[in-house]
Amino acid sequence: MPSRSLFLSTIAMLFLGQPAWAADPVAVLSEIRIDKGEVRVQHAGTADWMPPRPLLALHAGDQIRAEGDGQAVLIFTGGGTETVVSANSPYTVQAPTAESGRENVGALVGRVTQFLLGQGKSPTYRPLAVRGPLQPIVLSPRETKLLPGVVTFEWSGSERLRYSIRVRGPQGLLWEQAQLPRQPLSYPEAAPVLGAGVRYTWELQTNGHPVQRAQFELLPVSEAARVQETLALLQSDTLPGYPPNTILLLRAGFLFGEGLYQEARRGLLAGIAADPNDPTLHLLLGHVYDRMGLKELAAEGFEAARLLSTPRS
Numbered sequence: 001m002p003s004r005s006l007f008l009s010t011i012a013m014l015f016l017g018q019p020a021w022a023a024d025p026v027a028v029l030s031e032i033r034i035d036k037g038e039v040r041v042q043h044a045g046t047a048d049w050m051p052p053r054p055l056l057a058l059h060a061g062d063q064i065r066a067e068g069d070g071q072a073v074l075i076f077t078g079g080g081t082e083t084v085v086s087a088n089s090p091y092t093v094q095a096p097t098a099e100s101g102r103e104n105v106g107a108l109v110g111r112v113t114q115f116l117l118g119q120g121k122s123p124t125y126r127p128l129a130v131r132g133p134l135q136p137i138v139l140s141p142r143e144t145k146l147l148p149g150v151v152t153f154e155w156s157g158s159e160r161l162r163y164s165i166r167v168r169g170p171q172g173l174l175w176e177q178a179q180l181p182r183q184p185l186s187y188p189e190a191a192p193v194l195g196a197g198v199r200y201t202w203e204l205q206t207n208g209h210p211v212q213r214a215q216f217e218l219l220p221v222s223e224a225a226r227v228q229e230t231l232a233l234l235q236s237d238t239l240p241g242y243p244p245n246t247i248l249l250l251r252a253g254f255l256f257g258e259g260l261y262q263e264a265r266r267g268l269l270a271g272i273a274a275d276p277n278d279p280t281l282h283l284l285l286g287h288v289y290d291r292m293g294l295k296e297l298a299a300e301g302f303e304a305a306r307l308l309s310t311p312r313s
Contacts, residue, residue, distance in 0.1 A: 025057035026095050027074040028117050030081070030246040032279055032309050037070025037086070051311050054280040055120035058093045065090040073243050075113045075250070079106025081242050105233050112234075112250050115257045119287050122302040134158045136209050138202070141216035142292045144261040147224050151187040151194065151216070155204050158182070166203040167191070174200075196220040216262075230254060245271060245278050252281075256288055264288050279308035 029052055032039055040049035044061030052064075052072065064072050064084045072084045074093070084091040136157035153165055159182050166176040167187065175191035187194065194200060196218045204212040219227065234251045236244070248271045255264035268285040271278070286301025 023059055025077065025117055026060050027058040027076045027082075027093055028113055028120070029054065029056040029058065029072055030075045030116075030249050030280055031071070031073035031243060033069070033071035033277075034309070034311060035069065035277060037066060037068030038311060039067075039070045039072045039084075040065045042090070052309070053120065054283040054305050054309055055116055057117050057120055060093055060095045062093040063090045064093070073246050075109065075116075075246060077110050077113050077117075079109040081246060083243065105238055108230065108233055108254075109239070109250060112253045112257070116249070116253045116284075119253075119284060122283060122286055122305070123290065123298070136161070136163065136204055136206055136212055137294070138204050138212045138214040139294070140265070141202075141262050142214040142294070143216075144263075144292065145217050145219055145259045146262060147227065147260065148196065148218055148221065151218075152184050153187070153202060153204075154184045155182065155212070157206065157209075161206045164203075164205045166205070168201045168203070169194075169198060194218055219260075227255075227258060227260070245275060245281065249280060249284065252284055252288075256284070256291070261288050261292050265292075277308055279305040282308065 029041075032052055032054060039052055041052045041056065041058075042049045042063045042065070044059060044063075049065060058064075058074060064074070066072055066085050066089045068086065070086070073081055074084070075081050082091065134157055136155060138155050140154040141151065155163070157163065161182070162178075163180045163182065164176065164178040165180060165185065167174045169192075174194075175187065177185065197220050199215055199217050201213055201215050231251060231254070232238070234247060234254060236242070236247060239247055239250075242250075248267060252264045252267045252271075255261075255267065265285065265288050268281050268288065271281045272285065275281070282301045283305035286298045286305065289295075289298035289301055
């Protein structure tokens, strides 16, 4: 029996000695602002105050401190947000509680937040220091599902070249266009109708470069309606008190999780154009590009997120 007692005591000590961060996260950092200030995080059971990274998982007992004009926003896994500034620092993270009277919205925010918790770390890509000749690259749609509507093709490459586009379905060639300048082009109404739930391939070709290909698929009407209903819940009218960029992040995270990479990309690019210093938007865009197979653009997003969240010396 002494050996059994010693075993049970050892197990108890192991569990009791687990740091607070060993439990499930209760929140995630959705925004970090350090333009004219500073933000630090101290994990429960540790002594050091560390610079946070975008989409950092937070546990009960963790503390966040903002100095100067620094600011941090966190989303709780049960719904709700908290903005930390110098006036309410240090802020101690508590276990979430469901938002009263808004169970559906709170549960939705919680699900998206759980998805975002998995995006806090980025692959160790590095942008190319020296670019070679501008290679044609298919940008959109690329390995993505799409909401019903006009399909617009977008690519990068030299403005001096002329390009050809072909769209193929299960039955073969549907539409093609040649001698195109480098600018977005919409699938024409006169072409065969694209059906929902069908995997299509579009090709980009120009002289002197290999053919580029990507696939896309239109969501069925019922699935698209569900997505639109969810997006209607993720807006300022139904999320009062949520900062605009956090709402944008939730919407993009939801679309990303649904495989609607192009829709997520479009929202994140618009957010970055309006607020280029938000590292979290760059980080999530990097993950979207990574999923689309655009590794160099992903690396640029990850690097931008790292630089924007690194304290100025």
